[in-house]
Amino acid sequence: MLILNESLLCVRMKRVSKHRFWDDSEREVTNIQISEVMEENYGLYVWPGSIVLAEYIWQHRTLFRGAQVLELGAGTALPGILAAKLGAHVTLTDLENNSECFTISHDTIVQPYNIHLQVFENMARNCEENQVGCKILSLTWGSWDQNMLNLNPDVVLGADVLYNSSDFDDLFATVAFLLQKNPAAVFITAYEPRSAHRSIEFLMAKWKLQCIKLVDAHEILPQAKLLSVSTSVEIAEIKSL
Numbered sequence: 295m296l297i298l299n300e301s302l303l304c305v306r307m308k309r310v311s312k313h314r315f316w317d318d319s320e321r322e323v324t325n326i327q328i329s330e331v332m333e334e335n336y337g338l339y340v341w342p343g344s345i346v347l348a349e350y351i352w353q354h355r356t357l358f359r360g361a362q363v364l365e366l367g368a369g370t371a372l373p374g375i376l377a378a379k380l381g382a383h384v385t386l387t388d389l390e391n392n393s394e395c396f397t398i399s400h401d402t403i404v405q406p407y408n409i410h411l412q413v414f415e416n417m418a419r420n421c422e423e424n425q426v427g428c429k430i431l432s433l434t435w436g437s438w439d440q441n442m443l444n445l446n447p448d449v450v451l452g453a454d455v456l457y458n459s460s461d462f463d464d465l466f467a468t469v470a471f472l473l474q475k476n477p478a479a480v481f482i483t484a485y486e487p488r489s490a491h492r493s494i495e496f497l498m499a500k501w502k503l504q505c506i507k508l509v510d511a512h513e514i515l516p517q518a519k520l521l522s523v524s525t526s527v528e529i530a531e532i533k534s535l
């Protein structure tokens with residue numbers, strides 16, 4: 295008899311969230327829809343940082359036309375997909391991991407599946423539904439492979455990638471490597487400021503990075519979006535020293 299540990303069960307509740315970007319005159323409007331799966335995996339639903347970062351990209355949209363953009367820890371990939379809609383050449387990346395989760399199929403047979411494969415499948419579906427052709431790669435922070443060595447982005451994006459302090463060093467190592475290749479390149483990240491400010495400052499110094507701009511989400515979000523971001527979110531632009 296198979297005894298199930300309830301914490302291993304993933305109930306796959308799906309939904310589609312709609313995201314609208316507009317200018318004051320409403321002459322320029324872009325709509326994006328994102329499929330989300332309400333599971334325990336962080337990469338399967340839209341985090342507040344994604345909503346804020348996408349709005350920031352929209353407000354700086356002229357910078358994205360023709361740019362090489364790389365999104366780290368993209369998950370459902372709202373910022374990267376918007377950048378692609380605005381004319382950027384986008385590579386979406388997320389963690390490669392073989393951890394398995396369990397799901398119940400229609401006939402209640404329990405099947406293992408690779409949860410990170412699901413993140414990539416969902417990302418690909420979101421690109422298709424929004425009619426953008428992004429490249430999708432696995433990229434684990436702090437690991438180097440040929441794909442990683444070939445990347446040369448102008449803009450690196452990261453929404454809610456600063457949440458687990460044990461990953462910060464690997465994340466900044468990756469960011470520093472990418473920014474050092476191209477001194478004009480910038481890392482734009484939206485994150486919820488938790489208690490980790492000191493370790494971020496320490497790691498930025500260690501990896502020879504500097505914050506050139508820090509903006510509170512409330513300064514840039516239109517009134518209509520303030521309610522969808524109930525937590526405090528900051529946007530930082532980071533460059534190589």
Ligand SMILES: C[S@@+](CC[C@H](N)C(=O)[O-])C[C@H]1O[C@@H](n2cnc3c(N)ncnc32)[C@H](O)[C@@H]1O
Pocket residue numbers: 336337338339340341342343344366367368369370371388389390413433434435452453454455457461464
């Ligand atoms: C909090 S979620 C944010 C997802 C998405 N950017 C958003 O804002 O909706 C963090 C994302 O980073 C990815 N991630 C976590 N650790 C990682 C690592 N070490 N290397 C690469 N990606 C990682 C997760 O798989 C997940 O998609």
